[in-house]
Amino acid sequence: MLTADDKWAIGETLALHGHLFDEGELERLDELFTDDVMYDVSALGSDVLVGIDAVRDAALQLGAGNPLAHLVTNVVITELDDDTATVRSKGIAVLADRGSVTATYVDTVRRGPNGWRLAHREIVPRRIPLGGRTAG
Template sequence: MSLVVEDRLAITELVSLHGHLVDDGSLDRLEELFTSDVVYDVTDFGQEPLRGVAAVRAAAWALGAANPVAHHVTNVVVTESAADGRVQVRSKGLGIKADGSCGSVSYDDTVVRTADGWRISHRKVSAGRTPLGGRTQAD
């Protein structure tokens, strides 16, 4: 598989759309982002992976006011897979809370082409907790 520029743009916009939909409370539109059987891995936050769009939606509603008021995605890197039609996307995310505090995550996504366009089939969310990925010069 070879990605053309239009694919790369569509995938980057897909990843960017997440923050807009969630921040707007448009959780009824999550099917525009994810496959119906998406695995949303939040184990780095002490939770079990969420399976399916309905579970992702329910988790966001359950967080309620604890959700960030703003999600910002940056540093999107799209890497095509040679054989299986999947695309790997790595990006950074910043979440701004209502009190002004900020947190950082990395998103590692597997993106697939569906009849409705590109969709995220797997997302692993990893918290940014230490500078330099926790590495020291001695590593």
């Protein structure tokens, strides 16, 4: 069963994402991801990135197109087993033109010898209010 300390540590892992990317500390991505991470940005028009090096390379290739700030909120953690959980959270990215975009992060986190790490992340852009629901 996930303890309150586990949930806190998972939340800290999610928060670390924004700090590392926003500060360009890409050499520290092993503090955030498992070695075999699958980072699914296919809904944004890119490929599924596999491994830390692929994530780092994609960020560097995007260069000035990266957001200025990554923010995460509304974190909901669901235990799968003692060492694995799914996490849904809301992401807000502040862009260089001062605009913003939102997404839902759908993550699988795994506990390893160095703590909780993201093993899978899918970014689901939020483009339509109410998930597309309309009256009637």
